[in-house]
Amino acid sequence: xxxxxxxxxxxxxxxxxxxxxxxxxxxxxxxxxxxxxxxxxxxxxxxxxxxxxxxxxxxxxxxxxxxxxxxxxxxxxxxxxxxxxxxxxxxxxxxxxxxxxxxxxxxxxx
Amino acid sequence: xxxxxxxxxxxxxxxxxxxxxxxxxxxxxxxxxxxxxxxxxxxxxxxxxxxxxxxxxxxxxxxxxxxxxxxxxxxxxxxxxxxxxxxxxxxxxxxxxxxxxxxxxxxxxxx
Numbered sequence: 303x304x305x306x307x308x309x310x311x312x313x314x315x316x317x318x319x320x321x322x323x324x325x326x327x328x329x330x331x332x333x334x335x336x337x338x339x340x341x342x343x344x345x346x347x348x349x350x351x352x353x354x355x356x357x358x359x360x361x362x363x364x365x366x367x368x369x370x371x372x373x374x375x376x377x378x379x380x381x382x383x384x385x386x387x388x389x390x391x392x393x394x395x396x397x398x399x400x401x402x403x404x405x406x407x408x409x410x411x412x
Numbered sequence: 413x414x415x416x417x418x419x420x421x422x423x424x425x426x427x428x429x430x431x432x433x434x435x436x437x438x439x440x441x442x443x444x445x446x447x448x449x450x451x452x453x454x455x456x457x458x459x460x461x462x463x464x465x466x467x468x469x470x471x472x473x474x475x476x477x478x479x480x481x482x483x484x485x486x487x488x489x490x491x492x493x494x495x496x497x498x499x500x501x502x503x504x505x506x507x508x509x510x511x512x513x514x515x516x517x518x519x520x521x522x523x
Contacts, residue, residue, distance in 0.1 A: 308454075312430050326465070332509070333509040333510075337513075342518075343511045343515075343516075344415060344500065344513055344514065344515040344516050345455075345500070352509055388511065390452075392454050392455070394454075396509060396511075397509060398447050398504065398506075398509055399443070399444070399460060399501075400443075400457055400502075401445075401457070401511060402457070403447075403454030403455050403456070404454050405453055405454045406452070406453065406454050408452070
């Protein structure tokens with residue numbers, strides 16, 4: 303079955319550490335996206351990529367980094383520069399007809 | 413960044429009641445999408461609308477693409493407890509793969 307997989311489901315980070323969230327899709331979609339969701343809030347765009355080896359900053363890119371070396375993969379690194387990283391992170395892939403979302407990664411700073 | 417305005421922000425309804433929510437934008441869109449998010453999960457696409465005035469149903473759900481192309485509406489008939497969740501609208505202009513999401517409507521159904 304085609305789909306989009308995020309891992310891990312839960313992630314704990316110590317202060318000052320970088321962590322990487324995985325996102326893999328087998329839908330053959332060119333475009334991929336990372337969103338952040340805080341409790342009771344909507345979706346805020348972090349980064350997006352419309353083609354391999356190219357990506358653009360979204361609305362809240364500070365403290366995050368991404369890479370797009372393969373069409374199927376779009377990992378997100380939450381760096382130590384992100385001062386408030388505790389949130390629910392959603393990856394999506396899509397076409398002009400809409401997005402398919404992964405099941406999310408909940409990141410908690412301990 | 414731009415976000416679409418959804419109304420209401422949250423609502424409690426009795427099981428069996430009908431539900432209406434809407435989404436408005438200052439920009440004209442060519443595509444409207446409606447998603448539902450269950451707690452701790454990613455949003456799932458419910459209905460996609462591609463033409464002004466279009467009315468599309470998916471079971472008990474019906475969505476409409478507003479004539480002005482700046483709004484969209486979602487109706488749920490005869491609500492059931494599993495309708496609980498957050499409903500998001502999303503809009504896109506033609507030629508882009510980038511959707512703008514609404515602020516969400518949180519629905520709680522009382523049995």
